Amino acid sequence: METxxxxxxxxxxxEPIYSMWLRELLRFIAxxxxxxxxxxxxxxxxxLLGVPLSQVFPTGDIQSMxxxxxxxxxxxxxxxxxxxxxxxxxxxxxxxxxKEFGFLKEVMVAPVRRTSLMIGRSxxxxxxxxxxxxxxxxxxxxxxxxxxxxxxxIAGFILAVCFMIITFFxxxxxxxxxxxxxEETEGFMTIIRMIEFPMFFLSGALLPLNMIEGIPVxxxxxxxxxxxxxxxxxxxxxxxxxxxxxxxDITVIVAFALLFLFLGAYKFSxxxxx
Amino acid sequence: xxxxxxxxxxxxxxxxxTAVDHIxxxxxxxxxxxxxxxxxxxxxxxxxxxxxxxxxxxxxxxICGYDVAKESDEVRRHIGIVFxxxxxxxxxxxxxxxxxxxRMYGMSKSDREEKMEEVLDLLELKxxxxxxxxxxxxxxxxxxEVARGFMTRPDVVFLDEPTIGFDIKARMDLWNQIKTAREKxxxxxxxxxxFIEEANYLCDRVAIIDKARIVALDTPxxxxxxxxxxxxxxxxxxxxxRRAAFxxxxxxxxWVKRVEEYSNSILLNAESGEGRVADLIDFADAHGFVITSxxxxxxxxxxxxxxxxxxxxxxxxxxxxxxxxxRIVGEM
Ligand SMILES: Nc1ncnc2c1ncn2[C@@H]1O[C@H](COP(=O)(O)OP(=O)(O)O)[C@@H](O)[C@H]1O
Ligand SMILES: [Mg+2]
Numbered sequence: 001m002e003t004x005x006x007x008x009x010x011x012x013x014x015e016p017i018y019s020m021w022l023r024e025l026l027r028f029i030a031x032x033x034x035x036x037x038x039x040x041x042x043x044x045x046x047x048l049l050g051v052p053l054s055q056v057f058p059t060g061d062i063q064s065m066x067x068x069x070x071x072x073x074x075x076x077x078x079x080x081x082x083x084x085x086x087x088x089x090x091x092x093x094x095x096x097x098x099k100e101f102g103f104l105k106e107v108m109v110a111p112v113r114r115t116s117l118m119i120g121r122s123x124x125x126x127x128x129x130x131x132x133x134x135x136x137x138x139x140x141x142x143x144x145x146x147x148x149x150x151x152x153x154i155a156g157f158i159l160a161v162c163f164m165i166i167t168f169f170x171x172x173x174x175x176x177x178x179x180x181x182x183e184e185t186e187g188f189m190t191i192i193r194m195i196e197f198p199m200f201f202l203s204g205a206l207l208p209l210n211m212i213e214g215i216p217v218x219x220x221x222x223x224x225x226x227x228x229x230x231x232x233x234x235x236x237x238x239x240x241x242x243x244x245x246x247x248x249d250i251t252v253i254v255a256f257a258l259l260f261l262f263l264g265a266y267k268f269s270x271x272x273x274x
Numbered sequence: 275x276x277x278x279x280x281x282x283x284x285x286x287x288x289x290x291x292t293a294v295d296h297i298x299x300x301x302x303x304x305x306x307x308x309x310x311x312x313x314x315x316x317x318x319x320x321x322x323x324x325x326x327x328x329x330x331x332x333x334x335x336x337i338c339g340y341d342v343a344k345e346s347d348e349v350r351r352h353i354g355i356v357f358x359x360x361x362x363x364x365x366x367x368x369x370x371x372x373x374x375x376x377r378m379y380g381m382s383k384s385d386r387e388e389k390m391e392e393v394l395d396l397l398e399l400k401x402x403x404x405x406x407x408x409x410x411x412x413x414x415x416x417x418x419e420v421a422r423g424f425m426t427r428p429d430v431v432f433l434d435e436p437t438i439g440f441d442i443k444a445r446m447d448l449w450n451q452i453k454t455a456r457e458k459x460x461x462x463x464x465x466x467x468x469f470i471e472e473a474n475y476l477c478d479r480v481a482i483i484d485k486a487r488i489v490a491l492d493t494p495x496x497x498x499x500x501x502x503x504x505x506x507x508x509x510x511x512x513x514x515x516r517r518a519a520f521x522x523x524x525x526x527x528x529w530v531k532r533v534e535e536y537s538n539s540i541l542l543n544a545e546s547g548e549g550r551v552a553d554l555i556d557f558a559d560a561h562g563f564v565i566t567s568x569x570x571x572x573x574x575x576x577x578x579x580x581x582x583x584x585x586x587x588x589x590x591x592x593x594x595x596x597x598x599x600x601r602i603v604g605e606m
Contacts, residue, residue, distance in 0.1 A: 015377050016377065016378050026365075031365065102357065106357075106362065109350055110375075110379060111350040
């Protein structure tokens with residue numbers, strides 16, 4: 001009788017995580033339309049929305065409404081947060097795609113922890129989201145020479161990036177949970193968009209939170225929207241013009257990230273491959 | 275340990291429906307073992323349990339000594355799987371897919387590269403490895419998936435309907451490639467198919483599975499011998515009582531060993547000899563029966579299926595339609 005050796009899976013599986021990360025990037029490179037969308041989107045929002053609307057909200061007294069920022073500087077964190085919301089949620093949700101196209105089976109039967117699969121995948125999407133964020137900030141800084149956007153400090157920038165990473169993972173967990181719950185690819189993307197866009201518009205990304213104080217329900221909805229805290233935090237770290245206390249932004253985003261990553265990981269670990 | 279796959283009373287239920295019903299079998303090292311049966315017989319469900327994708331409802335299975343339910347990770351390290359449905363990333367090239375797979379199984383860089391060359395060679399994929407799968411024809415993609423199954427030097431490779439959707443040429447090629455792979459790698463191969471000819475050509479032993487149960491298991495040769503030495507299938511013009519009378523009558527012929535009645539043909543199991551068909555026609559004539567079709571052949575696995583289940587494999591596939599396509603002599 002042969003003696004059996006049962007190998008324990010290591011806690012940290014570097015190679016599988018790297019493989020998943022690499023696969024995300026290879027896929028990204030393989031889809032020119034995605035590359036284009038990733039780089040074009042910051043331009044669309046900043047140039048086509050930010051520049052014209054800056055003319056509607058001229059500098060001067062009105063700036064107090066935007067926490068002392070110009071309108072352009074005000075929406076830069078909003079545009080950044082949108083990239084995180086869409087990128088993160090999509091990354092979670094596209095697990096469904098892998099299921100639909102059969103690839104999930106291939107990874108699920110590998111002798112690898114499911115959490116490693118998830119981590120690698122999310123890190124791939126994070127890399128792309130961060131590239132997009134850097135492009136956004138670069139474009140904003142250039143236009144900001146005329147339209148009044150600048151970063152308060154290097155420390156602020158670094159903290160903003162860290163905060164953006166947590167926010168991103170919060171939405172990965174959110175997307176993963178949604179994906180595992182809906183389990184139906186038909187019309188799925190439409191449902192996701194129907195959730196994402198209201199979240200974006202009611203987050204203070206484009207307009208100050210208190211501007212709609214007079215509108216009941218919509219005003220209150222902003223405060224149960226996790227993205228609100230993401231936007232405010234990024235804005236606070238980058239420009240110093242946060243509306244809410246930063247500790248609150250951090251607490252809410254970290255809590256939201258933990259909750260949904262846990263829920264998403266749980267759903268994912270129980271997902272039937274077949 | 276010579277039995278690499280040991281299956282004992284393996285059962286899978288989906289709710290009240292039993293997809294695999296208390297099956298037993300063992301597969302020896304180096305064997306090509308085939309599951310043959312119509313669509314819906316339970317072949318994929320069996321393979322999914324053996325490859326740890328589905329939990330057995332009851333019974334047990336061991337791969338290389340490891341229990342599929344309790345030691346699934348160990349099982350996974352020892353097997354290669356070619357799924358019935360597509361399972362590659364279409365946006366990546368064949369090489370990227372293979373490389374991804376090998377990394378997931380912890381193969382070193384030099385090992386990956388060496389093995390990559392080997393499987394590309396084996397499945398005749400050289401020159402296609404840097405093309406994105408989505409622009410390659412279905413058959414080539416499939417071959418990359420088969421290649422992937424052999425990539426990590428598994429002890430057992432499972433292939434679920436490996437040649438589905440292939441034309442005859444591609445099918446023959448893949449069969450030979452699988453045979454070569456078995457020889458070169460010394461691996462055990464377990465495959466499912468509903469192409470009788472595939473099992474006949476490729477498998478050392480075959481389990482015939484129908485309605486969730488194994489109805490026969492042996493080498494193709496022994497299975498065919500169990501059916502008889504020579505088969506004559508006859509259709510006569512009349513049905514009902516006349517048909518029954520004909521069946522009674524032919525039993526009187528001394529070279530007829532057994533008569534089996536199917537929905538619209540009668541199968542005579544004959545002792546080998548010259549001029550059986552002519553004899554039978556004369557015999558029918560003499561007793562006033564009209565033969566509308568007659569054909570003599572050596573038993574094939576098709577007949578084996580018919581013999582053990584009472585239906586042809588095509589009847590079983592189109593269950594409910596009541597259609598019985600005529601037998602085509604010499605069809606692959
Ligand atoms: N997940 C499932 N839920 C319910 N029934 C299933 C499931 N998977 C397979 N079946 C049923 O089990 C039977 C056997 O299926 P399968 O093993 O795929 O057959 P085969 O591979 O031999 O064609 C079929 O009737 C199929 O409908
Ligand atoms: Mg099947």
